[in-house]
Amino acid sequence: MSVPAHEPLPHLQWPFLDERHRAIGRDLRAWATGELADEAPHGHDDVGAATRALVARLGDAGWLRLAVPAAHGGTFETLDVRALCLARETLARADALADFAFAMQGLGGGPIALFGSEALRARYLPAIAAGRAVAAFALSEAHAGSDVTAMTTTLRRDGDALVLDGEKTWISNAGIADHYVVFAREPEAGERAFAAVVVDADAPGFSVTRRIDVTAPHPLGTITFEGCRIPAAQRIGEPGRGLRVALGTLDVFRSTVGAAALGMARRALDEALAHARTRQVFGKPLGDWQLTQARLAEMALAIDASALLVYRAAWTRDTGAERVTREAAMAKLHATEAAQRVVDDAVQLLGGLGVAVGGVVERLYREVRALRIYEGTSEIQRLVIAGELLKAER
Structure with missing residues (x-):
């Protein structure tokens, strides 16, 4: 059964939204009704491939443009939270994995869009918007979930490179992402200093070490950094301000x-x-x-x-x-x-x-x-x- 399309959408008329948002809500609802059939749940064995396919479909349809600024292929000049909410509400109503695919493109690109250098934005955001690259956001650790300051993954400077050591877990899109926004403790910048960096999936010293199956299947796992070297230009924001x-x-x-x-x-x-x-x-x-x-x-x-x-x-x-x-x-x-x-x-x-x-x-x-x-x-x-x-x- 596809998503019912005949119900009215009265909340689109609320004063919180303008005509651009109303058009997005109506058009995405129509697209989801026609494109996202949910009679067959996504299985654990193919969830990674299903997610990548959904990212590509969302990109081809232009919906991932809502997740990046206009300067790099987006719809709005800056990230528009009302549009993001409308997209997630509509997609989650139709297919939670489609919502997940959209959400992670936003969350994995958000730090770059909000805090990254122009070079990082130009390199990563257009591919995110087009659905050509899968993004990920790596913050949690085994003993640093709600208390993110308890993280033990570290970043240090080594000449012109940055070096990561440690492990992140409960990471969405682990194993299928093309890049990961990673957060780490940065002792060289101070006792309570942290760093944010972009790590490409093919970076030396990076690996996916565990897959985690959960109640509602989506790609989730543990990633490890062992002397993982990345260029210093991959830093997001200022040193110590991650x-x-x-x-x-x-x-x-x-x-x-x-x-x-x-x-x-x-x-x-x-x-x-x-x-x-x-x-x-x-x-x-x-x-x-x-x-x-x-x-x-x-x-x-x-x-x-x-x-x-x-x-x-x-x-x-x-x-x-x-x-x-x-x-x-x-x-x-x-x-x-x-x-x-x-x-x-x-x-x-x-x-x-x-x-x-x-x-x-x-x-x-x-x-x-x-x-x-x-x-x-x-x-x-x-x-x-x-x-x-x-x-x-x-």
Whole structure:
């Protein structure tokens, strides 16, 4: 079954969006309806090839242009967070792996677009926009997830080169990426100094050492650096300021995680509504029972509240705010937690069909769970929000 195309898109009329965004929302919805069939889930064995194919298709269709600035093949002059959110919401509603492919092109190119030299932008961003190169973002380590400052991967200078040693894990696109934006401790620049660099997949001393299979398949693994040498020009931003690059990038893209959750929640509600209208229970449609209506109402309420928070955060960033740490954290926290509940409610309404392998709702149940973890867990988002509130009161 392809993505239903007939439902109205009332949120496109919200004042957070302008005509360019509305056109993107309508056109991408039409493209996804025609191009992304989801009757067959992506398997573990071919997920890397499937992801690369989706990157190429998104590039050929022009959608990856939303992930880079206009100067290097993009649609908007600068990264437009509302457009990124619309893209992720629409793609996640259709096919989570397509959303993943799009999101990683943005996240893997974001540090270069936001903080990189003009030479780095010219070298990497056009290929990302065209879907000719697969990007990756390497921040997490085995003992440095939520606490990124605990990372142990190091970078040192050696003549005209930079040398990396260490290991990163839980890295999306590990093994299929053409380049990785890597973050490392930089002792030469200070005790709490960090670096951000671009590492090509063929760099000497770089290897992919482990593949990680997860509940909702996507390419994930561990990468290792053993005396990995890269040119000094591969540095992103200033020496010792790599953490600023990481956090500044996440500040832009965190709202889009909420948008992906929103897309999954919308699809779950669509499936639940279709079932409630047609399933006969004790002589009448399931949707005629008040318990069902109450559940559907709560699902719709959670979705609209999430959408308002997501597009509030995106609009705030796009209209000039340098940082949207509080708004983005709120959007991600509420939207991902709400989506989990909405999908679970859809499973409950569908009964046995909701847990049948291969069904849309069963797939959503597996796919939505990771969104409460990556790019900052729900617990971390609560700490971020509280920290911003307390800071404002000082």
